[in-house]
Amino acid sequence: MTPHQDKRTGRVTLIGAGPGAADLITVRGARLLGEAQVVLHDALVSPEMLAWCPQAQLVEVGKRCGQRSTAQLFINRQIVDLATKYERVVRLKGGDPMLFGRADEELQALEAAGIEYEVVPGITAALAAASAIRKPLTKRGVSRSVAFATQAKAADAVDVEADVRADTIVYYMGRDQAANIAAQLIAHGKPASTPAWVVEAATTAKQRSHQFTLRQMAVGEAAAWMDPVQPSLLMIGEALADRATEAVEEAGPDGHHHERAA
Amino acid sequence: MTPHQDKRTGRVTLIGAGPGAADLITVRGARLLGEAQVVLHDALVSPEMLAWCPQAQLVEVGKRCGQRSTAQLFINRQIVDLATKYERVVRLKGGDPMLFGRADEELQALEAAGIEYEVVPGITAALAAASAIRKPLTKRGVSRSVAFATQAKAADAVDVEADVRADTIVYYMGRDQAANIAAQLIAHGKPASTPAWVVEAATTAKQRSHQFTLRQMAVGEAAAWMDPVQPSLLMIGEALADRATEAVEEAGPDGHHHERAA
Numbered sequence: 296m297t298p299h300q301d302k303r304t305g306r307v308t309l310i311g312a313g314p315g316a317a318d319l320i321t322v323r324g325a326r327l328l329g330e331a332q333v334v335l336h337d338a339l340v341s342p343e344m345l346a347w348c349p350q351a352q353l354v355e356v357g358k359r360c361g362q363r364s365t366a367q368l369f370i371n372r373q374i375v376d377l378a379t380k381y382e383r384v385v386r387l388k389g390g391d392p393m394l395f396g397r398a399d400e401e402l403q404a405l406e407a408a409g410i411e412y413e414v415v416p417g418i419t420a421a422l423a424a425a426s427a428i429r430k431p432l433t434k435r436g437v438s439r440s441v442a443f444a445t446q447a448k449a450a451d452a453v454d455v456e457a458d459v460r461a462d463t464i465v466y467y468m469g470r471d472q473a474a475n476i477a478a479q480l481i482a483h484g485k486p487a488s489t490p491a492w493v494v495e496a497a498t499t500a501k502q503r504s505h506q507f508t509l510r511q512m513a514v515g516e517a518a519a520w521m522d523p524v525q526p527s528l529l530m531i532g533e534a535l536a537d538r539a540t541e542a543v544e545e546a547g548p549d550g551h552h553h554e555r556a557a
Numbered sequence: 558m559t560p561h562q563d564k565r566t567g568r569v570t571l572i573g574a575g576p577g578a579a580d581l582i583t584v585r586g587a588r589l590l591g592e593a594q595v596v597l598h599d600a601l602v603s604p605e606m607l608a609w610c611p612q613a614q615l616v617e618v619g620k621r622c623g624q625r626s627t628a629q630l631f632i633n634r635q636i637v638d639l640a641t642k643y644e645r646v647v648r649l650k651g652g653d654p655m656l657f658g659r660a661d662e663e664l665q666a667l668e669a670a671g672i673e674y675e676v677v678p679g680i681t682a683a684l685a686a687a688s689a690i691r692k693p694l695t696k697r698g699v700s701r702s703v704a705f706a707t708q709a710k711a712a713d714a715v716d717v718e719a720d721v722r723a724d725t726i727v728y729y730m731g732r733d734q735a736a737n738i739a740a741q742l743i744a745h746g747k748p749a750s751t752p753a754w755v756v757e758a759a760t761t762a763k764q765r766s767h768q769f770t771l772r773q774m775a776v777g778e779a780a781a782w783m784d785p786v787q788p789s790l791l792m793i794g795e796a797l798a799d800r801a802t803e804a805v806e807e808a809g810p811d812g813h814h815h816e817r818a819a
Contacts, residue, residue, distance in 0.1 A: 311684075311688075316585070320583065321582065321583055321680065322579075391680075393684055393695075398693045399696045414687075416684045416685045416687070418680060429676060430655070431658065431664075432656050433655075433656055433707075441706075442702055442703065442704045443702065444703075457702055457723060457724070458723075462719070538664065
């Protein structure tokens with residue numbers, strides 16, 4: 296056997312871990328984690344999630360809030376390098392790999408190196424948050440379109456023109472710009488009374504949520520409420536209004552939910 | 558024990574079945590299916606998916622393509638009625654319950670009847686299709702927003718103004734309007750060269766996909782290619798272009814994929 300033949304190239308699976316709770320990964324994702332020899336995971340992935348792969352060598356990569364390009368290049372190189380050493384490599388990413396996951400850069404690196412891969416989707420945070428607060432993103436006669444967007448730019452560069460037309464808008468990584476985003480959405484014609492939810496750490500033990508109006512968010516009430524350590528989503532749209540039938544949820548100062556009749 | 562006390566009210570779980578493949582349901586969803594006494598499921602849910610709940614009584618509800626309001630009212634009544642007879646009722650819905658799932662009407666009925674419920678999210682078809690064709694919906698420097706939309710209206714009422722500003726647009730249930738949607742997107746400023754994918758029956762054995770340009774879709778090429786029996790997605794945006802590194806996928810007349818070097 297020549298050294299060349301000896302150096303088999305492994306197979307890489309990009310897996311979406313989902314929003315946080317260990318049992319909100321897909322059955323396929325959990326099974327492939329259990330077969331992995333090495334797992335490269337984001338910092339956001341919880342110890343409970345990693346209990347699906349007790350047999351695997353773990354490599355923590357990435358940062359909680361945004362990654363510099365150099366860091367992403369390093370991750371790309373690590374994945375390719377590990378695929379030359381192991382047969383079953385998993386790249387575990389929070390949420391879904393194909394939505395705000397920078398999967399494209401990792402897939403490009405794998406393709407350039409001639410490495411086989413597959414992608415297993417995950418529950419994206421917006422859908423998990425909608426289930427958690429029991430509010431649909433679409434509603435017949437009210438909302439027929441949903442936009443998922445990021446606004447990770449500097450405050451003066453926030454541009455909501457492309458988002459404002461969607462009936463429901465979910466901002467990922469929008470915390471620092473919450474007031475600015477809300478003010479601009481109002482300036483672009485969204486009613487100031489539009490329901491504007493903040494959902495933090497959806498589906499984890501630290502989940503909190505609170506309903507504001509767009510006007511309240513614009514004057515900084517949402518920013519004051521949010522915990523800067525937790526990942527958060529801004530969810531804006533008439534579909535997220537209280538149903539006539541339901542108890543109104545309120546998050547108390549202890550972070551727990553209290554219910555009262557509407 | 559009085560008759561009133563004897564008539565305990567059950568708990569209902571709305572579960573997203575995901576895009577089709579039985580192992581793309583969440584671990585939580587599969588577990589709760591296995592504990593259900595009765596499962597109300599859409600026609601689109603496969604026998605393989607229902608293998609998660611061999612113990613349960615099955616009730617098929619809903620139609621493949623759209624539901625009339627009367628049908629939805631009947632489903633709402635059935636869920637409430639079953640919750641008065643069984644302790645563990647599951648409502649299994651294709652994709653994710655909170656996105657184009659008419660969950661709001663079912664939740665409203667449950668709340669009006671005072672029935673406890675929870676919602677378990679599912680992989681929505683757009684994310685499953687993105688994984689299947691290995692194309693991210695967002696791409697750094699190319700796409701920072703994604704819109705999921707429906708256009709189930711009559712041809713002359715199609716309105717893409719709200720969708721066209723998103724960097725990537727995914728139409729659910731857009732097959733009959735594909736040419737019309739594409740023509741209007743071009744008229745509203747989307748370049749005619751924009752990649753426009755059709756993905757049918759994502760993640761099932763019948764999955765097919767093909768990349769068109771928006772111009773080709775506008776002149777009816779996508780409509781001619783599609784199988785009207787299968788559920789399909791239209792996925793439009795520059796983020797879905799071929800990567801320089803990858804083999805180009807082509808769907809042949811036999812419906813299988815052939816690859817050639819780019």
